[in-house]
Amino acid sequence: MTSTIDESNKEKMRSVSVDLNHDASLLIDIPDALCERDKVKFTVHTKTTLSSFQKPDFSVPRQHEDFIWLHDTLVETEDYAGLIIPPAPPKPDFESPREKMHKLGEGEATMTKEEYTKMKQELEAEYLAVFKKTVQVHEVFLQRLSSHPNLSKDRNFQIFLEYDQDLTVRRKNAKEMFGGFFKNMVKSADEVLISGIKEVDDFFEQEKTFLLDYYSKIKDSTAKAEKMTRSHKNIADDYIHISATLNSLSADDSTANKKHLEKLSDLFEKLRKVEGRVASDQELKLTELLRYYMRDIQAAKDLLYRRARALVDYENSNKALDKARLKSKDIPQAEEHQQQCLQKFDKLSESGKKELTSFKGRRVVAFRKNLIEMAELEIKHAKNNVTLLQGCIDLLKSI
Amino acid sequence: QSASEPASLPAEDISTNSNGPKQDSLFDDDPEDLFAEATEEVSLDSPERDVLLSDGPSPAITPITPPTSVLTPRIGLHDDMFTHSSFDEVKIEEEEGGDSFDIHISVSDPEKVGDGMNAYMAYKVTTKTSISLFKSHEFSVKRRFSDFLGLHSKLASKYLHIGYIVPPCAGKKHWMTKVKVGKEDQSSNEFVEKRRSALERYLMRTVKLPVLLKDPDVLQFLESSELPRAVSTQALSSAGLLRMVNKAAEAVNKMTIKMNESDAWFEEKQQHFENLDVQLRKLHASMESLVLHRKELSVNTAQFAKSAAMLGNSEDHTALSRALSQLAEVEEKIDQLHQDQANADFYLFSELLGDYVRLITAVKGVFDHRMKTWQKWQDTQMLLQKKREAEAKLQFNNKPDKLQQAKDEIKELEGKVEQGEREFEQISKTIRKEVSRFEKERVKDFKTIIIKYLESLVQTQQQLIKYWDAFLPEAKAIS
Numbered sequence: 085m086t087s088t089i090d091e092s093n094k095e096k097m098r099s100v101s102v103d104l105n106h107d108a109s110l111l112i113d114i115p116d117a118l119c120e121r122d123k124v125k126f127t128v129h130t131k132t133t134l135s136s137f138q139k140p141d142f143s144v145p146r147q148h149e150d151f152i153w154l155h156d157t158l159v160e161t162e163d164y165a166g167l168i169i170p171p172a173p174p175k176p177d178f179e180s181p182r183e184k185m186h187k188l189g190e191g192e193a194t195m196t197k198e199e200y201t202k203m204k205q206e207l208e209a210e211y212l213a214v215f216k217k218t219v220q221v222h223e224v225f226l227q228r229l230s231s232h233p234n235l236s237k238d239r240n241f242q243i244f245l246e247y248d249q250d251l252t253v254r255r256k257n258a259k260e261m262f263g264g265f266f267k268n269m270v271k272s273a274d275e276v277l278i279s280g281i282k283e284v285d286d287f288f289e290q291e292k293t294f295l296l297d298y299y300s301k302i303k304d305s306t307a308k309a310e311k312m313t314r315s316h317k318n319i320a321d322d323y324i325h326i327s328a329t330l331n332s333l334s335a336d337d338s339t340a341n342k343k344h345l346e347k348l349s350d351l352f353e354k355l356r357k358v359e360g361r362v363a364s365d366q367e368l369k370l371t372e373l374l375r376y377y378m379r380d381i382q383a384a385k386d387l388l389y390r391r392a393r394a395l396v397d398y399e400n401s402n403k404a405l406d407k408a409r410l411k412s413k414d415i416p417q418a419e420e421h422q423q424q425c426l427q428k429f430d431k432l433s434e435s436g437k438k439e440l441t442s443f444k445g446r447r448v449v450a451f452r453k454n455l456i457e458m459a460e461l462e463i464k465h466a467k468n469n470v471t472l473l474q475g476c477i478d479l480l481k482s483i
Numbered sequence: 484q485s486a487s488e489p490a491s492l493p494a495e496d497i498s499t500n501s502n503g504p505k506q507d508s509l510f511d512d513d514p515e516d517l518f519a520e521a522t523e524e525v526s527l528d529s530p531e532r533d534v535l536l537s538d539g540p541s542p543a544i545t546p547i548t549p550p551t552s553v554l555t556p557r558i559g560l561h562d563d564m565f566t567h568s569s570f571d572e573v574k575i576e577e578e579e580g581g582d583s584f585d586i587h588i589s590v591s592d593p594e595k596v597g598d599g600m601n602a603y604m605a606y607k608v609t610t611k612t613s614i615s616l617f618k619s620h621e622f623s624v625k626r627r628f629s630d631f632l633g634l635h636s637k638l639a640s641k642y643l644h645i646g647y648i649v650p651p652c653a654g655k656k657h658w659m660t661k662v663k664v665g666k667e668d669q670s671s672n673e674f675v676e677k678r679r680s681a682l683e684r685y686l687m688r689t690v691k692l693p694v695l696l697k698d699p700d701v702l703q704f705l706e707s708s709e710l711p712r713a714v715s716t717q718a719l720s721s722a723g724l725l726r727m728v729n730k731a732a733e734a735v736n737k738m739t740i741k742m743n744e745s746d747a748w749f750e751e752k753q754q755h756f757e758n759l760d761v762q763l764r765k766l767h768a769s770m771e772s773l774v775l776h777r778k779e780l781s782v783n784t785a786q787f788a789k790s791a792a793m794l795g796n797s798e799d800h801t802a803l804s805r806a807l808s809q810l811a812e813v814e815e816k817i818d819q820l821h822q823d824q825a826n827a828d829f830y831l832f833s834e835l836l837g838d839y840v841r842l843i844t845a846v847k848g849v850f851d852h853r854m855k856t857w858q859k860w861q862d863t864q865m866l867l868q869k870k871r872e873a874e875a876k877l878q879f880n881n882k883p884d885k886l887q888q889a890k891d892e893i894k895e896l897e898g899k900v901e902q903g904e905r906e907f908e909q910i911s912k913t914i915r916k917e918v919s920r921f922e923k924e925r926v927k928d929f930k931t932i933i934i935k936y937l938e939s940l941v942q943t944q945q946q947l948i949k950y951w952d953a954f955l956p957e958a959k960a961i962s
Contacts (some may be wrong), residue, residue, distance in 0.1 A: 103816060110607065145685070190750075190878045197766045242819045261553050294797070296796045298794075298798065298799075301790070301793050301797045302794055304790045304794075305787065305793075305794045307789055308783065308786045308787040311787070312780065312783045314783075315776055315779045315780035315783050315784075318776040318779070318780075319776050320779065322772050322773040323773075325769040325772070326766065326773065327768065329762055329765045329766040329769060330766065332762050332765075333759075333762045333763075333766065334758070336755070337753075339922055339925075339926050340928060341925070341926045341930075344926075344930055346935065347546040351937075352655055365900060376631055400855045436684065444799075447800075447803075448802075448961060449801050451806070451961065452803070452959075452961040454808075455806060455810065455958040455961070456955065456959055459955045459958055460955065462947065462951045463948055463951045463952060463955075465597060466944045466945070466948045467944075467948060468945040469940070469941075469944040470941055470944045470945060471938050473489070473937050473944065474941060476937060476943070477938060480937075481934065482933055
């Protein structure tokens with residue numbers, strides 16, 4: 085299925101990260117995507133005034149794996165060790181709607197044709213929602229890069245945007261070079277290393293404590309928010325069944341009840357649409373917000389990890405220097421090595437501080453925007469419900 | 484006064500002071516007395532229900548906190564919904580004089596009596612009425628669960644077979660199943676409340692039938708301070724309606740001559756109730772699913788609230804931290820809202836449907852009784868025919884003694900045939916009236932309850948608006 089996502093929808097969706105894609109020198113978006121079985125093909129569209137690019141306006145097809153390649157190369161790049169690398173977009177996951185579609189197929193015999201059609205519609209909407217979400221999250225990733233002063237200039241980023249051939253070959257080479265080295269590291273080692281080091285800088289001490297704790301809390305909140313959303317979806321599904329059965333009852337009825345049942349069936353059909361929107365809005369504004377920042381915090385933690393490693397390296401280089409001095413051997417190398425480590429560490433600390441500060445600002449702004457929007461949408465939907473319900477009540481009382 | 488009868492005897496008429504219509508002696512001859520083992524329950528299980536409920540993880544939704552909302556004024560929404568709404572008045576049949584009296588029964592104050600194995604729940608049954616049948620205008624008695632079942636059993640045995648739609652009372656098996664499936668604690672507030680509400684609805688539906696309101700067993704149940712203990716629970720579960728229907732259906736199948744349905748009305752109505760049964764069961768199953776999911780939503784919202792509170796505590800940006808804490812508070816209030824709504828879903832809509840599924844089984848039973856009555860009449864007629872043929876033979880063979888005996892038997896049978904026809908006509912007439920009453924009642928019932936239910940939904944939504952409205956400035960205050 086191809087989906088062209090119109091501008092208004094995109095505005096609504098582009099919510100987890102604000103202040104992106106405003107710099108006219110480099111504008112990136114994903115205007116459409118194609119879904120073939122499991123594979124999603126994104127059309128990455130770039131508009132630029134920068135001379136470093138060959139053309140001012142161009143598009144390329146990209147797969148999810150290409151995004152991962154780009155992310156990993158950035159992570160592996162030494163120069164960016166002091167930056168928060170925007171989290172890689174998660175793999176498109178159609179498992180949930182697919183499983184539900186399967187279950188629906190199995191239960192088809194137990195429902196009326198109308199019911200089945202409506203359930204199917206709901207599921208197709210869910211497919212579409214997953215699809216839109218994955219497009220959004222891939223788009224935001226690129227826009228985070230384009231709005232970053234350093235990362236936007238990255239050579240590989242440019243290749244990603246411009247290279248009109250298949251990136252598969254490059255991806256393979258990269259894999260051979262790095263062998264997914266960083267990823268294979270045991271993540272738990274991060275925590276130990278980060279929390280283990282003796283921190284002299286108050287700022288980083290605070291950040292460390294904060295990020296470690298916040299990460300586990302936000303991870304939990306994400307999971308709980310997801311469960312809430314699922315319950316709303318279940319209720320919307322129940323409304324479908326109720327509406328369908330009321331309709332059947334109405335068809336069979338010849339008493340004064342007939343009209344009541346008709347109106348009621350109608351009402352529940354409308355209510356379920358609202359409930360569905362409550363679910364999807366909550367998901368977008370709350371669950372997705374939490375999920376995104378959970379990943380972002382992981383990226384921030386990764387930064388802390390790299391800095392911690394640099395500190396360890398520096399400390400080790402100190403020890404090596406002392407040893408060298410003791411032995412009166414290879415002192416200049418040791419001195420140089422120590423200097424390099426110190427420089428690296430200082431650089432990481434300086435850039436890290438900047439990154440973490442702006443990260444906090446970004447986070448606060450995004451939370452504010454999304455919480456406001458969520459509250460406004462909840463109010464809107466509740467008001468809508470009241471109107472629908474009151475309308476039906478008045479109708480029933482008058483019959 | 485009435486001796487305790489062992490469970491194996493037909494639970495027809497234990498009370499000695501009953502002056503309800505006596506069953507025909509022909510009925511006694513039936514070896515397959517339908518009320519002999521009144522143990523079966525009307526089953527609310529249907530295949531659809533299993534599909535819906537087995538979807539996804541089955542949550543053990545036991546109420547985490549005692550549902551005080553059920554007992555506090557908040558759920559006064561259901562407290563007066565049933566008993567004060569469609570049950571506002573009970574009009575005595577027009578043919579009785581045309582005056583309209585009113586009666587209102589409430590079941591309250593569930594109280595545990597006794598200890599251990601012999602402990603039981605006693606309920607206060609209060610009647611407020613201006614009907615002259617009663618000794619006073621307002622009075623209360625204490626009754627236990629088996630008393631209700633005993634009452635139903637008596638009424639069913641007296642009136643079902645002559646065409647009255649006697650309201651069923653959910654028996655022990657129904658409540659046991661609830662305990663098993665819902666993993667509910669029998670002594671939990673919620674369980675007690677469900678039962679109390681069901682018993683109240685049962686009594687109100689019962690007195691709505693004019694013929695039952697006048698019944699001495701009903702009067703005794705409502706008024707008597709002492710009630711003879713009803714026999715063992717086996718015999719007293721809801722008069723084995725399902726079993727009865729099954730047996731009647733068997734009898735119908737055994738009929739060699741198909742009933743000549745000259746009255747299309749009965750055929751049409753029977754089909755109508757069949758359809759209604761299927762649809763109501765389905766709707767009931769969907770509603771039960773909704774109740775479950777709404778409870779899940781409440782639980783999940785509460786969990787999220789806690790998580791958001793922790794997140795707020797962890798957040799180091801002051802304004803955002805405050806907003807997150809506020810969000811947690813809002814969600815906590817909302818989870819209570821969902822819990823209350825789930826109760827409304829259940830007590831208003833779901834229980835209404837459950838009641839009607841049971842009622843329709845009683846309706847179907849009454850139709851089947853009519854068929855049985857017809858069958859009896861036909862059988863008697865056939866017997867008469869055979870006796871006449873035998874008489875003709877005797878006359879031919881000139882056997883005067885046997886001839887006289889034959890003539891006597893024929894005379895007796897002729898009388899029975901006439902009676903059979905009368906009974907068939909009577910039950911047909913009663914059913915017509917009953918169905919008309921039932922349908923009118925059903926329409927009124929549904930309309931009233933549905934409106935109340937929708938109003939509960941409106942209340943929830945309006946409350947949601949209030950909560951989110953209060954939160955909005957908090958979110959905007961983040962800087």
